[in-house]
Amino acid sequence: MSVSESGLKVGARGLRRALKGDVASSILAVIASFLVGALIVLLFGYSPWEAYKALLQGAFGSWYAASQTLANATPLIFTGLAVALAFRGGVFNIGGEGQLYVGGFAAALAGIYLHLPGVFSLLAALAAGALAGALWAFIPAILTGRNPAILVVTTIMMNPIGTLLADYLLRYHFLGPGATTFETAPVAPAAVLPRFSDQSQLSFGILLAIAGIGLVYYLLFHTAWGFELRAVGYNPLAAKYAGMRSFRNTLATMAVSGALSGLAGAVVILGVYQRFVGGFSPGYGWDGIAVALLARNSPFAIILTAGLFGALRAGGINLNMATNLPVDLINVLLGLVICFVAAPDILRFLFSANWRLKRRPSND
Amino acid sequence: MDFILEGRKVTKRFPGVLANDAIDFQLKPGEVHAILGENGAGKSTLMNIFFGLQQPDSGKILIRGKEVRLTHPAVAIAHGIGMVHQNLMLIPHLTVAENVILGREPVRRSAFIDSEKAVKEIALLAQKYGLEVDPTTHIENLPLGVRQRVEILKALYRQADILILDEPTSVLTPQETKELFATLKALAGQGKSVIFITHKLKEVFEVADRITVLRGGKLIGSATPQEKDESSLAEMMVGREVLLRVEKTPAQPGEIVLRVEDLSVKSDSGHLAVDGVGLEVQSGEILGIAGVEGNGQSELVEALAGLRPLVKGRIWLKGREITEDPVRSIREQGVGIIPEDRQKQGLVLEYPVDDNLVLNCYYQKPYNTGLRMDWKKVSAYARELVGKFDVRTPSLEAAASTLSGGNQQKMIIARELQGGLKLLIAAQPTRGVDIAAVEFIHRQLVAARDSGCAILLVSADLDELMALSDRIAVIYRGRIVGRLSAAEATRWLLGRLMLGLDGSKE
Incomplete structure (x- = not known):
């Protein structure tokens, strides 16, 4: 083997590891849910063909549609990465929604009140969002992180605390001057994440999200920190025996995961609304769990799964206008995807008659 | 009828593995038949087929000369086959009697379990086969050796004529093993047929009437213990000549590497698992820790490695105190850890x-x-x-x-x-490992010793302890109850100390 060849092999190694996983079953899950979705559409007396056509047009039919798909995907990439990274480290961070909300709020405040030269206003606002998200994940982690099973409960309970706290602060301390709706004053123009065009909600946030994918991949698969994080995630006991400090690791994992969720909020606030709007998130934090699950926690696959979810959200509006089918059909489709991902045996049963033969031999 | 159980060209294929390759097997009534083979030889697969847990791809199974199809364990049980699994399948919170009758409860007035009848029947059965056990005790209060007896009773209660035991001695002390072998011989004496799976050569000679050796899914041969010796059987198992004895020169102990003083540690459930243990291990020697599993060995290892908080006590490595050091720091000072699992x-x-x-x-x-x-x-x-x-x-x-x-x-x-190893803590270094690997691992440990490393060896395998250790300490209920030199240590003496008995002659 020549030197360059082996170098290539080693370079591709992290990549292969990142992509490793059950790609086929995720694709099957999507196909299966669309098939079952078609049956449901039929049951309601509509043509599945028309429905999916409308959905597709709404998601990709024009530049505007495609940009809306990407705009919807942007926060989902961040929240998906947040969940995937935590999962790799063995913790189930379902506090994404709260972390995103406080992240968005902190980013807005920084954008309104911090006036820094040039691009630093924007950077400071983004950093504020990430920090707030990190803090919101760190609090439950330091209180209960020694027992990741409890961490699931505490992160979820931090969600209403975060959203209600931000709403309270908004209502009694930070309402915009003369605001008739539930929102702050606009952020300083220097802190706005620019959009690609005035019509679309797509901002430069999508580029940050893509950079985020690269960063998370690098962290997980090319640093000692990521090596340790994944080892603790797979087998905390063996990690401990090898000398790793799993609690410290869990704290760091949660902080980075929370920062990613916080960035999701910051990117929507600074790019789309350019001020803090109460209730701005339609559940990006929650959808991030599904995005990560479908992507099998692979950073690169998240761009596809977040894209799929973004497309369904964007296309759903057109589906409703074109066919009278309720937008909720989208939720049904997403729910089906999750069912099929979470219960792969159903798929195996549906797609392969002889699945019983694939069982592994017993240990001798 | 020559054979009570017979397999003809039994073949079982798993994806990528031929687990059983046209295996012929015959079991005579009233014999103890050992199946010998390395891990992956196909022993368990063959037994699972005989017990109806797996179906062969081809081949025939005959019971009392008639061809049968064992599609389910229930069918096998109906044909008089009973199996005692390696991991005992008992419910700890139930009594012996309740476990034995499970699934076959004697019923009173068609709705109520007749416990009295059950207890009586089981006591009778136990007496008949010399399986001493109180039917009313709860399983959780019984030592492993007795639990195994309950499993055998369970099979006998279901009227088994053929008993299959999967590696039954792996969890037993030498004394318990001896009792088990006596039981098996008694059962055979009363006409039961016993299949006994093992990879330990010594046991075969103690108990088996006949031996069948499997390797890599193939039948290598059958023999009686009289026809073979240990090394020729080992060669059949492994496929090449194997060194059964560990070759080593007398230890050259140097300075004290590990010193432990008055160490006490709690187990996960909060009781004192290690109780005032003091130890010293010198460079260039192997100190063996003997004991029935669950007498504090695991907690001792974890405490030494910095993985478990101490109740009291101090630990030094080469004169430097490491009592409070975290795992990584202990490792960086030259300690290697081979964990038990x-x-x-x-x-x-x-x-x-x-x-x-x-x-x-x-x-x-x-x-x-x-x-x-x-x-x-x-x-x-x-x-x-x-x-x-x-x-x-x-x-x-x-x-x-x-x-x-x-x-x-x-x-x-x-x-x-x-990396500059000073101390190696080796817990069960060869558990569940095949003979060839055992040989290799033993040589590595001795080589490490000879290069000046201090080794603390914790093992449930007495043969291993006696072969490798230069000194042996016996642990019982968290206390060191005996310290012996390799020369003094006999199986009998170690066995008594391990059970908490006086080490002197009766």
């Missing part, structure tokens, strides 16, 4: 071989260059270790879970024996 504590099974080999040093140069892992260096280092320690793996990128137990263990040994 390689899959749960020793390896990240999902990680490939090379990642597992750097699990203790990945954060150091040259593997970690600060912001980036140098995977090329990791691979090179792993390749070197895999070669040096003869780890059989398809590639460095194969997940550790895909390797055999012996090769997994060799990986851990390779990893832990590196």
Whole structure:
């Protein structure tokens, strides 16, 4: 083997590891849910063909549609990465929604009140969002992180605390001057994440999200920190025996995961609304769990799964206008995807008659 | 009718493995028949087929000369086959009687379990076969040896004529093993037929009337113990000549490497598992810790490795106190740890071989260059270790879970024996590992000793302890109850001390 060849092999190694996983079953899950979705559409007396056509047009039919798909995907990439990274480290961070909300709020405040030269206003606002998200994940982690099973409960309970706290602060301390709706004053123009065009909600946030994918991949698969994080995630006991400090690791994992969720909020606030709007998130934090699950926690696959979810959200509006089918059909489709991902045996049963033969031999 | 159970050309294929390749097997009535083979030889598969847990792809099974199809364990039981699994399948919270009758409860007025009748029947059965046990005690209060007796009773209660025991001695003390063998002989004497799976050669000679050897899914041959000796059987098992005895020169003990003073540690459930233990291990010697499992060995190892908080006591490594040091710092001072459970504590099974080999040093140069892992260096280092320690793996990128137990263990040994080692804590270093790997691992431990390393060896395998140790300490209920030199240690003496009995003659 020549030197360059082996170098290539080693370079591709992290990549292969990142992509490793059950790609086929995720694709099957999507196909299966669309098939079952078609049956449901039929049951309601509509043509599945028309429905999916409308959905597709709404998601990709024009530049505007495609940009809306990407705009919807942007926060989902961040929240998906947040969940995937935590999962790799063995913790189930379902506090994404709260972390995103406080992240968005902190980013807005920084954008309104911090006036820094040039691009630093924007950077400071983004950093504020990430920090707030990190803090919101760190609090439950330091209180209960020694027992990741409890961490699931505490992160979820931090969600209403975060959203209600931000709403309270908004209502009694930070309402915009003369605001008739539930929102702050606009952020300083220097802190706005620019959009690609005035019509679309797509901002430069999508580029940050893509950079985020690269960063998370690098962290997980090319640093000692990521090596340790994944080892603790797979087998905390063996990690401990090898000398790793799993609690410290869990704290760091949660902080980075929370920062990613916080960035999701910051990117929507600074790019789309350019001020803090109460209730701005339609559940990006929650959808991030599904995005990560479908992507099998692979950073690169998240761009596809977040894209799929973004497309369904964007296309759903057109589906409703074109066919009278309720937008909720989208939720049904997403729910089906999750069912099929979470219960792969159903798929195996549906797609392969002889699945019983694939069982592994017993240990001798 | 010559044979009570017969398999003709039994073949079972799993994806990628031919687990049983046209195996012929005959069991005579009233014999104890040992099935001998390494891990992966196909012993368990064959037994699972006889017990109806798996269906053969081809071949015939005859019971009392009639061909049968054992499609389910219930069918096998109906044909008089009983199986005692390696992991006993008893419900701890129920009594002996309740466990025995489970699924076959004697019923009173068609709705109520007739416990009295059950207890009486079981007491009678136990008496008949000399299986001493009180039917009304709860399983959780019984030692493993007695629990195993209950399993045998369970099979007899279901009127088994053929008993299959899967590695029954792996959890027993020498005394319990002896009792089990006596039971098996008694059962055979009363006309029952016993199949006894093992990979321990000594046992075969103690109890078996006939021996069948399997290797790699193939039948290698059958013999009586009179026709063979240990080394020829070992050769049949492994396929090449094997060194059964550990070759080593007398120890050259040097300075004291590990000193433990008045160490007390609690178990997970909060009781005092290690109770005032004091130890010293010198460089160039192997100190063996003997004991029935669950007498504080695991907690002792974890405490020494910095993995478990101490109740009291102090620990020194080469004169420097390490009582409060965390695991990583202890490791960096030259301590290697071979954990007792390689899959749960020793390896990240999902990680490939090379990642597992750097699990203790990945954060150091040259593997970690600060912001980036140098995977090329990791691979090179792993390749070197895999070669040096003869780890059989398809590639460095194969997940550790895909390797055999012996090769997994060799990986851990390779990893832990590196880098200026002063002390090696080896817990059950050869558990569940095939003979060839045992031989290799033993040689590595002795080589480490000879190069000046101090070794603390914890093992449930008395043969291993006696073969490797230069000194032996016996632990019972968290206390050291005996200290012997290798020359003084006999199986009998160790066995008595392990059971908490007086070590002097009766």
